[in-house]
Amino acid sequence: MNIITDTEALAAFCEECAKHPYVTVDTEFLRERTYWPQLCLVQLAHPVDGDLSSNDGAAIVDPLAEGIDLAPLMALMQAPNTVKVFHAARQDIEIFWKLSGQIPAPFFDTQVAAMVCGYGDQVGYETLVRKIASAKLDKSSRFTDWARRPLTDKQLDYAIADVTHLRRIYETLDKRLKKSGRAAWVLEEMRALTSEDTYRNDPEEAWRRVKTRSSDGRFLAVVKALAKWREARAQEKDIPRSRLMKDDALLEVASNRPKDMDELGRSRLLLREARKGDAAEGILAAVAEGEAGPEVAPEKRAGGGPAKPGAGALTDLLKVLLKARADEIGVAQKLLASSDDLTRIANEDAPDVPAMSGWRRAAFGELAMQLKTGRIALSANSNGIEIVEFEDEEEEA
Template sequence: MKTITTTAALAEFCDICAKHPYVTVDTEFLRERTYYSQLCLVQMAYPGADDSSGVLIDTLAEGIDLAPLYALFRNENVLKVFHAARQDLEIFVLNAGVMPTPFFDTQVAAMVCGFGDQVGYDTLVRKITRANIDKSSRFTDWSRRPLSDAQKSYALADVTHLRDVYEYLAAELERRKRSHWVKEELAVLTDPATYKVDPETAWQRIKTRNNNGRFLAIVRELAAFREADAQSRDVPRSRVMKDDAILELAALRPGTLEELGRARLLQREGRKPAVSEAILAAIARGMATPGKEQPKVAEAPQRKQGSGALGDLLRVLLKAKSEETDVAAKLLANAADLEALASDDDPDLPCLKGWRREVFGEDALRLKAGKIALSAGPNGVEIVAR
């Protein structure tokens, strides 16, 4: 198997790729010790009958410039095929400001072709190509060199089998007339904003049952400090402070270094003088936040009378539609969607937009309005006009 270690060899390979309608792409990276992912390897293959058309690009090779690869990613004439691409795209967007276009994700395509919710690559390869992938190198430290033959074979299999998977799914989408479904799903993945974390909104990822405005204001300030600090030093956010430490500090509200020192959950990093001062400053900003500027958690809407029973009917309809279309129910709507649909007069939900509305949402609204009913028939649940 070929490993590319120079810019010249990479440019030559990318020139060959540019002559094909698509290429398959995967990455290996590390993120345990950094905020941003460290790209260690890129695997690529163009259409072909064997592994000779696939290569490993050693991104850690001395002197290699990935500019030819990024030029290929910008080439609108070549489709870039990934599986479960979110983390791969995040690397290219944040590290190089590059979004591979046009782009196809086989995991997304598989979800709308009857392979279940977030199906894994190994499972997809086995079901479509009948091949089994050796998983022994799954937990490799991809930053270490040299790579063994087993590691290289494992990495290359991520793109060589992907060609058969892509071609099967593309044909299946065309046959089922669902290509536009996938296009809608990929819109979020191809938006660069998806991969950029704003420190000011980082607090929203922290789970807490405390809805007190001042408590949440402190959580917001601490989370913003942690995110900005982790980004600037390229360290994991958990190394700066863990979520439970932020919640403890928001509850204790220390105002001095001595009081801060009594926090049980603050790690060694947070006890360094410069970090400790920044933490106290963040707590002070949270304490000083005026009431009207304090974060507020949206209260769950009150259930309308009969909405529980309507929710049960919607769940039956969802299951029936899932079985009818061979699409995972969770992809069409989740439990929160159904509850909101049953309780709210005018909900803004994904299941009422795009292809989901076409498959499920339209009938859900008709059921809610009493225009259709559900009946048990010889072939399962049937929709009956009223």
């Protein structure tokens, strides 16, 4: 097994990878004790003649090795003629973006491609290895300590398998997409993954992740200020936000709105470390900011008004149509439309939802609107669910 621990070897291997049309990539990292993921391993494999599941053309890069410079790896991630192939790429992409300030390009996500090719919702790598590469993975090393050295042979075998089998998976899915004409669908789906906004955690927006049913504008203003303080401090200290203050404690503080250390110390849920020092001062300052600033209007979910008469039954019919259509064209249901999409299609005259734009509209959205307006119906028979089209009355006349 090729294990790279110095810059010269890394540069040579990355130069070889850049000669090929694609390179498969995976990472092992830890983030239980940090805000930002701690990169522990990078696995790479370029195409080879013969057995794509072998370790030929593959390497494991140790970013924790003393003196190693990852610049050649970052250059490879930007090589314009080599597609970087990941599975479930979001966290891997975040790591490279954080280290280099750039998103790997061009890149391809086999999980997205597998959903487009009908392998189900958010299909796992192990499933694709079994179905496409006809192999079985030993996942027992998945949650081991990747920062500890030396790594065991079992860990290394597990890590390298995440890129060797990925070559066959990529080539198989790529051929299927080209044959079906759906390659553009995958590119459209990966648009969010290619946006830097996906990987920026803006403290000003952190409050939106805190689940609360309250619509009190002053309470929400305090929640927003506390969440902003927590996110900024977690990023600065590189610690998980829950190590500072869990959501239930944040909501408790927002409800009680302590004005001094004594009142803050009465919290039942706040961690001990947050009741003293500059952390406590930051929390009190955030509470004061939330109380002094403008109230925050509760977010209204689009289409969240009262349901139209019959909308519930129509939503159920749309679910049947969704499953029938997904089965017919071989695409994961979740990719075509979400449950929120269906609810809004049933309730709104012009729903602005993903199912009504891009390739989804042609694949499902138009049929959904036709069902809603009575231009098609659903029929059950021995072959399952069929779509019945009604002739236009003007044409019939």
